[in-house]
Structure formats: structure tokens, C-alpha cells
Amino acid sequence: MTTPKPVEFSESDRTAIRYAAFQRFWGMRVLSSLSFQMLAVAMGWQMYALTHSAFALGLVGLAQFLPMFCLTLVVGHVADRYDRRRIVAICQVIEALAAGTFLLGTLGGWLSAPAIYTLAACMGAARAFESPSSSSLLPAVVPRGELSRATALSTSANQAAQILGPACGGVLYGLGPSAVYLACFVCFCAAAALVSSIPLRAKPAFRAPVTLESVFSGIAFIRREPVILGALSLDLFAVLFGGATALLPIYARDILQTGPWGLGALRSAPAIGALAGTLWFAHFPLRKRPGIAMFGGVIVFGIATIVFGLSTNFFLSLIALALLGASDVISVVVRLSLVQLRTPDEMLGRVSAVNALFIGTSNQLGEFESGVTAGWWGARASVLVGGIGTIAITLLWMRLFPALVRMRSLEREA
Template sequence: MNSATEPPASDRPATAAAATPAAVATDPAAADLPSSVARHRPFVLFWFGRVLSTLSFQMLSVAVGWQVYNLTGRALDLGLVGLAQFLPMVVLTFVVGHVADRYDRRTIASICMAVEALAAGVLAFGTYEGWLTRDAILVIVAIGGAARAFESPTMAALVQGVVPRAMLPQAAAWSTSATQTAQILGPALGGLLFGFGSTVAYVVACVFFALGALVVSLIRIERAIPSKEPVTFKSVFSGISFIRSRPVILGTLSLDLFAVLLGGATALLPIYAKDILHAGPWGLGLLRTSPALGALAMSVFLAHYPIKKNVGPMLFASLGVFGLATILFGLSTNILLSMLALVLLGAADVVSVVIRFTLVQLQTPNEMLGRVSAVNSLFVGTSNQLGEFESGVTAALFGVVPAVLIGGVGTIAIAGLWMFLFPALRRLRTLEG
């Protein structure tokens, strides 16, 4: 792997040390900080905006997946839904990052949520009028995916703008909890509302997206908007160059990409709920909620007992548990056991999420955080949306259960391979490197 010399101290991003009591005491502005980000109004608005957006997205995922499978009955079409969400992210990644580093991140996120609200409204209207086909759903999902391709990295980069740097570690933990909370409530709420009709689920998602856009637009930015750096070929791709210069970050992102790519069994949950577990829409909601439940529990645990040492070994161990939980889920024919397996899967996955998010936030300068977050979102999107496509194709070729088992075994194999490809990551002891 390529490596780069360490930048001078004046150019290095602040680390967790910036948040220590000593640092706060010597900063006059920090002396007036609230004791918790929960009392910091800009971050509270950010938190609610993120919850509303993620909640709506999860509701749409349940409703769209169930409706598409009802329309066609083909596993491959579930994979196409994931592909329709993923392709815009691939095409727009480098544009997204530069836009987030040149313009008001708050405005960008609000516009994106408004577009997603419009997409949900069209899904509701098309369903109510009866003209919504599989192809029409895929087109609408792709439009929403394009908006989300801008929203996700922009919201991640916005964290540094809504809280003082001294509160950034705490804000990162709360931001993660927002996502996990919405991922718990969203699928269950989506499954419940779908029981009253897909139109109802789409309308509620539309309203929530619109509320999220309004809330984010009210945020007061704590820091100045990044300067409008001239657009050059080098600046557009500087996010990749930055990640390549840090093998530990590159190893973490790529490990998450390939491991979760193979373990993306969530795309097949509608089939498990309907044909294997015979649980119906409510069962699908419970299954979609289970990974987030495990992730939230692990997030709370890590908030009280943060990762301080043996970061590399812990990362690889979590991927091993992820793969084993995927295998357990694939073999299960009992909904309670399936839920337990998904809870373990989510708990294991959040360990890598926390490590990745913390590394990116603490080691990336604010002026290029949008570009780095965009590349990070591409990796995350690849492991999720493209992973769903891979699962759909594998299920169509080999069957549903074999597809899940192949994914679990593949995840464990990737973790083992990365231990040798990235020895620096294997030996990583702290999040500060």
C-alpha cells in the first residue's frame, strides 16, 4: 500500500485530544459550551433532521421491497431495487463531494430531503391511481437515490459545522444513535403502515421527509461555510488521494465494503418473511428492525465503554461474528432465532461503523470533509445497495438459503484475507492510530 509522510502539526486535523477538559478550559469559546450536545440547539435540529430522513428512508425500503415482490414474485427484482439506489451514488460521488465542500451543506441537505419527499409522494399517487409498475418504481427509486447520494455525505460533513470541535466526539456518538434509532423504528413503522396499504406508507414517508427538510433548514451554522476552492481534476479526486495516503483508513473502508457486500442478506428479507418464516408484512418489519436493535444496543455499550485499545483485532473479530450471524440467519426457520441472528449481525456491524466514522471525522480537515465523506458514502452504499443486488442475483442462481450461506462464509474469508493485506490495520491499537 502507498503511504504518505505525516503532515505538519499545523495542518493536522484535531483528534480526540481536542475534546479533553484541559483543551476546553484553555479555549474561551469552549468555556460557554453546554454540558451536552442535547442542549445545543443547532445539533438538536441536526439530530431530528437526520432521524426524520433515515426514518422515512427505512419506511420506503420496506414498502418498496414488499410491493415489488408482490408485483413480480422474483428475487432478482429485489436486487434491482438495491441497484437503482446504488447507481446514482456511483455516478455522482465525486460531484457530491465537491458540492458539499463549496456550498452551504445545510441548504444541500434540505433540498435533497425535499426531492426525496417528492419521490415518496409520486409513489403514493402512482399506487393510489394504479399505474405504478416495477419499472416505474425503479425509476422513482433511482431519483430518490440520486438525492440521497447528495444528502448522506453532506449530512456527515455537516456535523463539524453544527457543533464546536470540542464537542465533536460526543456529537459523533449521538449522530450514530440517531441513525440506529431510526433504523429500529422505520422498518417496523413501514411494515405496520403497509398493512393499511402501501399508499399510506408512502404518504407518511413523504410527510416525514418534508419535515426533515424544514428542520435542517433552520440549523444555525457554528462555523464558516468552506471556501469555494477552484474546481480542478486534482481537487475533485482529492478525497481518494487523502484516503490512499492513510492505509489504516483505506483498509477499514475497503474491509467494510467487501465484507458487507458478500453479507448483504437484508435484500432477501421479504422472501424469508413471506415464504420461509410465513410471518407477513409485520414479520418483515421485525426482521428489518432486528439488525438496528443490535446496533443500537452496541452503540449504547460503546458510548459507556468506548474502544480504547486493540482496535484492529476487535474490528476483525466483529467481522467474524457478522459472518457467523449471517450463516445462522440463513439456516433458521424460526422467526425468533432469525431475529436473534440479525441482532447479533447488527451489533457486530456497528463496531466497524464506529471505527470508520471516528477515523474519518477526527483525521479529516473540515475543508475537504465533504469529498472524503462522499467516498466513504460510496463504500457504504456499495456494501449495502450493491450487496443487495449481489444477494438477489445469487439467490436467483442458487436459491435463497444458499445465497445467504455463501455471503456469510465469504464475509469471514474476506476478514481473514484483509488481516494479511493490511497488517497496519491488524496491528492498530487506538483510534488515533
């Protein structure tokens, strides 16, 4: 099937789209993110229980990152040439099968560290296709005039799932890891059913022949746009150095002396802050100097990371992580808005794939970096160095990308 292009919607159609197609899209995002967050809690806790190794926790992030890195150019082209709903649904079925394998391995007693790495790689490959396809699907679900509001609502759905997912994962893990994996299996299946049922008011796109130039066109487009390149690369390096989430099992178990419920609360705290930030920007959007706001938010992100690294109090750690999430959402809003508003629809899948690679690099590879440095210097030193590195990168990027500093609007300026 061909990739749908959005068409103009009449005013009478908008209500139907908002309460039918977009609701299904929103529900799919919630269920998919909820499942992934619960699975991350179970994988991290079970891996640390098996190995008691910070390096092993980092390897889980690396196993998820490598498929995304290798498949970036492929997934963007697939998202621009085929039905994005079908791609997302297939990916979620694969993720459901991975969760089911986790369940069977736990019940059968054969789930080992190599098996977790293998399943994490399968999840990473599926999410490599799912992320750009899901992001580029949204313009075909709502009219362009509603895209900004729909993006904010979609982001809030993701943040809400990141709040509930770790908390639910921690509580369910108290009943046993098999309870978490069963819940993930059910949620992934429900998400696949929802996205398959989304009606699109769209025209089929012309499928141009695949050439070497078209494969690399997403990267070429970003290189021609210094504002987008600066925003994506800043978020990449900031989270790469400031990503302490891979070490949360160590903090929960060894430093803060809590159990799985504490790990769930710690993983939920950044999403709580991010949700608060998302709701704030939904009511008070960044209309002036979004670049300056982005740089300021990343500096606050680095400071919050340092506070978390120094903290030995559970509640102070929660506050620091919530502030970390609230400051990070500024970068998320600016980056996603720039990609959605400044990229032609026929290239949106390829550009979104590169954006997903940057996000995956900062998250999964950042977890690997945190695990390696924690194995060398200890968990606290790793987090502190990451926070300081984040602030240093931000100051450097303000000199390297002056266009991002001077940017006065998210829309393309005349």
C-alpha cells in the same frame, strides 16, 4: 453560499449548541432515516408482490446504487464548496417528492416495476448528495472536543430510526402501501425544515478553484492512509457478501411464513442489535486495539449471517439478525471515527463522499448481489455463501492491512 468551517466554542456556548443546533440535527437524522426505512419496506414488499422475483428485488438495490456510484466525485466537491444545510434540505425535498409520487402511483393504480426502479434511482441520487453533506455538517454544529460524543449520538439516532422505521412501515403497510408513502412524505418534509433551521457558528471557507486534482483529492487522501483504506474496504466487502436484507421479503413470506409485520420485525432486528452496540460503545469506547475489535466484529457478522441463512424459526432469525447488527456497529464506529478524526475539515466532504460510496456499494450493490445469487441458487444458499465469503475476506484483510491490525488508537499516532 460557502461551506462553513467550525470555529472554537466557549464553554458557555456549548450548552446552547448541544440543546439547539445539535437537537435539530439529531431530529433531522431521525426523521430522514425513519422515512427511508419505511419506504424500503414498502418498496420491497410491493415489488415482490408485483413480480415474485428475487432478481427484481436485487435490481431495486442496483437502481439506488448506480446514481451514487456515478455522482461520487461530484457530490464530495459540492459538499466542500456550498452550504451543507441547503444541500441536505434540497435532497430531502426531492425524497419527499419521490414518496409523493409513490403515493399517487399507488392510489392511481399505475405504479409498476419500471416506475419503482425509476423512483428508487431518484432516491439514490438524492441520498448520494445527502449522505456526505450530512456527515460533514456535524463538525460545524458542535465543537471538535464534542465531536466523538456527537457522532455516537448521531449514530444512535440513525439506529433508532432503523428500528422504528421498518416496524412502522410494516404496520402501516397493513393499512395499505399508500399509508406508508404518506407518512414518508410528511417525515421528509419535516426533516428538510429542521436542517434548514440549524444555526451554525462558523466562518466562511475559501472556495478554491475546481481542478482535476481537487476533484480526485478525496480518493488520493484515502489511498495515502492505509488504516482508513483498510477499514472502508473491509466494511465494503463484508457487507457486500453478507448483505441478506434484500432477501428479507422472501424469508418473511416463503420461509418463515409471516406477513408484512414479520418483514418489518426482521428489518428492525439488525438495528436493535446495532443500537445496543452503539449504547455500549458510548459508555465503553474503543480505546485500545480498535483494529482488532473491528476484525473480530466482522467475523461475528459473518457467523450471524450463516445462522440466519440456516434458520427456519422466526425468533432464532430475529436473534441472528440482532447479533448481525450488534457486530456490524463495531465496524461503523471505527470507520466513522477514523474519517472524522483523521481528515482535514476542508476535505471532509470529498472523503465523506467516498465513504458514502463504500457504504452504498456494500448496501445497495450487496442487495443486487444477493438477489442475483438467490435467483441462481435460492435464498438460503445465497445467504450462506455470503456469510462464508465475509469471514474469508476478513482473514485476507488482516494480512493485506497489517497497519489496521496494529492500530492502537483511533487518533492519528505520532
